Amino acid sequence: MPKNAFYAQSGGVTSVINASAAGVIETARKHPDKIGKLYAGRNGIIGALTENLIDTSQESEANIAALKHTPSGAFGSCRYKLKGLEENKAEYERLIEVFKAHDIGYFFYNGGGDSQDTSHKVSQMGESLGYPITCIGVPKTIDNDLPITDNCPGFGSVAKYVAVSTREAAFDVASMALTSTKVFVLEVMGRHAGWIAAAAGLAAEFDGDAPQIILFPEVTFDQEKFLTRVKQSVDNQGYCVIVVSEGVKNAEGRFLAESGRKDAFGHAQLGGVAPVIAQLVNTELGYKYHYAVSDYLQRAARHIASKTDVEQAYAVGKAAVELALEGKNAVMPTIVRTADEPYRWEVGFAQLADVANVEKTLPPDYLSDDGFGISDKCRRYLSPLIEGEDYPPYTNGLPAYVRLKNAPVAKKTGSDFKVK
């Protein structure tokens, strides 16, 4: 009898993580001689710890195919990082208990940096606790901050959303600027790395185009230089579009979003760097403003996903299973760029030990000289990642996203486990 497999989704979801799930499931189904059932964890690793497994074999081929155009995590995700083996041995012993009970020999974990760390720890557990398990990470993160891989599935689609939205909002504010809004601020995700903010730079077609200012987490906020630049843009273009990463910090290293704003009750105000920037511009320069906070919309926007991203997300899922079947262990498929123009890529792989807990921020030469925009080098890197559209089917004017049955697998361990 072939061993069963475990697959789970972890961390913040994306508009294409389910395409990776489809890649894993469809590829596993092609090898019934080597992989038995494919169980998904309900809410990531927590599903394994609490023995809440989903039997994916009960889903139709059509529904699994529909995952390719459905955003979010079809099996539920979690924000939960396994501690080191020494610190919390009980969790690892519980994983083994569950995996043994369900005859699981493959572990596929789909997530970002923390999740690759989890995958790595599970692979170490396999060795040190004497339970052999083939452990493959599947890369996913909108933040594009994983090392080694040229880019991360999930990023291309949020990049496309941000670039498209920036261009559209710029057209709007340009229309309104004479008598109304002169400054538009768009807040995007990226607490530590400015990749998403950088993608807004793709919206610009000609010199002077929006976004006139991008504020990156990698560049310390300089209020005076910033305000000078806003005024220049309004003087020259008639308006100014600012894209700000949630992770922008001031010279004291504090997030701008937390810089002293309090509500009427004296609570520190949570989140929202866009209103801070907008109000600063209004107070100091007097311009009328609008601001948008795209938040979950940006990472859930499957309706405007990048075709390149969807294909890569599927490819890493497929490759994860193929690597496992080739006998690889403790690795993660990667995207390898083989050419810029025309863009060419293939799938490679990296050791989980080299991936876990390493964060890739924007290289300095990806920024323009003044630090308010992106360089040509950055543009060459980003541009192919948003290439192509891959529209979902629509019913009644709305995207027809699939909801799986998510049939539970009967519990076998006979014991409960409380997740902290």
Place this chain on the structure above:
Amino acid sequence: MPKNAFYAQSGGVTSVINASAAGVIETARKHPDKIGKLYAGRNGIIGALTENLIDTSQESEANIAALKHTPSGAFGSCRYKLKGLEENKAEYERLIEVFKAHDIGYFFYNGGGDSQDTSHKVSQMGESLGYPITCIGVPKTIDNDLPITDNCPGFGSVAKYVAVSTREAAFDVASMALTSTKVFVLEVMGRHAGWIAAAAGLAAEFDGDAPQIILFPEVTFDQEKFLTRVKQSVDNQGYCVIVVSEGVKNAEGRFLAESGRKDAFGHAQLGGVAPVIAQLVNTELGYKYHYAVSDYLQRAARHIASKTDVEQAYAVGKAAVELALEGKNAVMPTIVRTADEPYRWEVGFAQLADVANVEKTLPPDYLSDDGFGISDKCRRYLSPLIEGEDYPPYTNGLPAYVRLKNAPVAKKTGSDFKVK
């Protein structure tokens, strides 16, 4: 020699107002025997007052056709309302001076309630000041608050954006809810009328689906009832998606967005009802939240425009010219719904005197009994308006929106006019 025509865009722009412009221009071009040049006002009526006219005959057919897929106001818009003829006669005399100088016999004004009021005043001016001018309003507003017309071009696309975004964000938060975000708040436009917020209700497919709560400007905010409902939703569905209109008011009639929040400098905080709602939920119920403010993104999102909306926007532009050529004056084309299922519509017209300064809010029977959602009747009304996709062409992964030459018309009056 046929008279020339004047066309201008007014008020907040939409993702399809340029489709109306294309309808006006392409139709005018088909009647060179009756309409000479079509001049566009640079920035709406201000372009007429300051004699800043654009010669649309210099734009290629391809560029005018591309307006059908380009959001924003291609000629610039304005927020500027003409006063009554008695209050500011100088403005009307200036309009006549400019219209006479450029031999303008047709006035097409593309906007919402205020703009229809302007169109109406210009038509009155024609009579009272002895300068005959054919005056046709072209309806446009994302707010869907014009009377008589079944719906307003511009609304269907923002409705589609909001419904799609709500569904996508709901899938996201459902994935995350177990260990992370339980409440997601989406702020949408609509200061006086809840049509846009109502459109979010289309995202729900089955009972219990998101959005679990919609907050309308037409329904006084009841904090206790609201919090009870949030808790119910989290208890039953595991999460809660709230769509809130910027115009929601408390029992004292004050906008929630202004309800006592001050920044660190003691300034009243401008805008942003989503963070107010999110923080209320967090303070009172302790749930982790995320919020998005879609702002200009919602009305500029041509990439996800409703096909129905694009067609109707074009149709009212075309009809405006045809009505003028039929000898109608002081009217506005309207959308007349002739059947719900399958949806059928045709173009009619209304008198500007009946349209100006009337605001259509959500009828009470469009709300669910508890006031937190939409009724089936509302759903039947809204559903066809978001029907169909009409994707723009893409280049390098981004929508190829057109920028016109906007060649100026040589000034002839020899006098300046200062707009207040």
